[in-house]
Amino acid sequence: MSVVIGEISYTNILPFFYHLDKQKLIEHNCRFVPQVPAQLNNEMSKGRIDIGGISSFAYAENATRYTLLPNLSVTSYGAVNSIFLFSKVPLHELNGKKVALTWSSASSVHLLKIVLEHFHSLQISYTTMNPNVKSMLHDHDACLLIGDDAIVARREYTTSLYHYDLGELWYEQTGLPMTFAVFAVRNETLRDHPSLVGLIYRSFLQSKLESESKNYQPMIADILKTHGGDKVFWDHYFQKLCNDFGQKEQEGLSYYFDLLYQMNYLSQPIKKLHIWDEVKSE
Template sequence: MVRVGEILYTNVHPFFFYMDREKLRAHSHFIPSIPARLNAAMSKGEIDVGAISSFAYGKNAEDLILMPDLAVTSHGSVGSIFLFSKVPVEELDGKKIALTHSSATSIHLLKIIMQRFYGHRSIAYTTMMPVYDEMLADHDACLLIGDDAIQASWREQGQMYVYDLGEKWYHFTRMPMTFAVFAMRKQALEQEPEALRALYYNWKQSEEQARADGYEELARAVVKDHGGDVGFWQGYFQKLQYRFGHREQRGLLHFYQLAHEEGYLPRDVDHLNVWDVDIGIHSIN
């Protein structure tokens, strides 16, 4: 039985919405949770495959293999990873920022942006529960991701400076940013290649089917759970990129390079182990 991590945020819904779960349950057990918990579970060997934070792959790259052309990326604005600040971003050096405990990628992306692109190296960071009002009670800014960030952006009435981290990354690097990847443990691939192949094709088919109708049916389902309107969610999904091609891979390797140079990754990740579904594994340097 393959243990499958399922991120609970809407940004991965296109991959899961049309999956044939009944058929897959013959060999797959789905474990839903937030990215940080799934990252830890993958690292501990408690799940075998699933979407995890791209930073988590960087930390465990030698033990993991990436599924091809499956990822959550943006070429600019991502629409669900926001820094809410009481002062302009240029004035945040020496200030206090509250960080969500939900995602390693966004936390380190923010720190890289602050340090490398703005020269801010005296910020005091605190990690806490993603509760907007509590985070800003004693901090000058807060970082929220996923549905927490979207809900906070809806409530924001122009009193705060709001920065989209995907937009900031693209502005300074002109590269896409990959926030989540689909990874599997090497041992799982050795033991359950057919089950993983079935999962891969289901994820691909689900995203393609969601995209085919402009994400309308998916958006209607999301409205019932999270509010908003169909047009907002269609625009949100259409703005994201769900591919992991050459350009996205280059952008991710650049992120890893900066993360290593800033001391967030113990070693430089200079290649990606990507599964070739037909012939095996190959590396992207």
């Protein structure tokens, strides 16, 4: 039976996959499934994906069933540059307005709800839609886009719409980093295939370290071919992202979970992050 690896199809998680020796992992009976976060979250919760990067919120919903992998995350200390609220009016004028949410990610959707409802005490009517600025804003006052959709929209609507970086809004209010995606493994997979999970984990970690050591340049060269944009933007984008998951990143994530529980967006509090210790597992 193969171990299925979920691969978020966004550039922000590419450092963990770009230098990955996929052929080696395939030879060890692994299989890769590329999907947007919401799809991957759903497939992992149903047991059809075993390990990979998932939305932080998806971990919170399955905290007793998943184990987090250390040193791997998509985190920002301030602006993340790929998660934006686009609005026809300034943020403080959104009270009583309608906001369209992308269906692509649970973490960003719930972060926006913290920003609007908890930090700014706004009452909002939400609708979940496909990620397209024009259709989202046809009958709504603002919309949330993430990942590559948000990056492209910011290029096109910088001057015509207000835009707010959710990572920046979070950091201004909390002084803490925001972890948007984590790497997790299903507990059954960890129990049944501990050695293979170790190999996969070390492969992710090696890809991250190689991406960082090369200053992301080979990866950015390929991104420019496939996604376009400006090299200066992509250089800045990856330099600003944090790929780690140490004490500070865990502190920020725990506070995010605490607020969601207080706001009744989580049915159970997350009292502890369950993080794999490879050394103790051997």
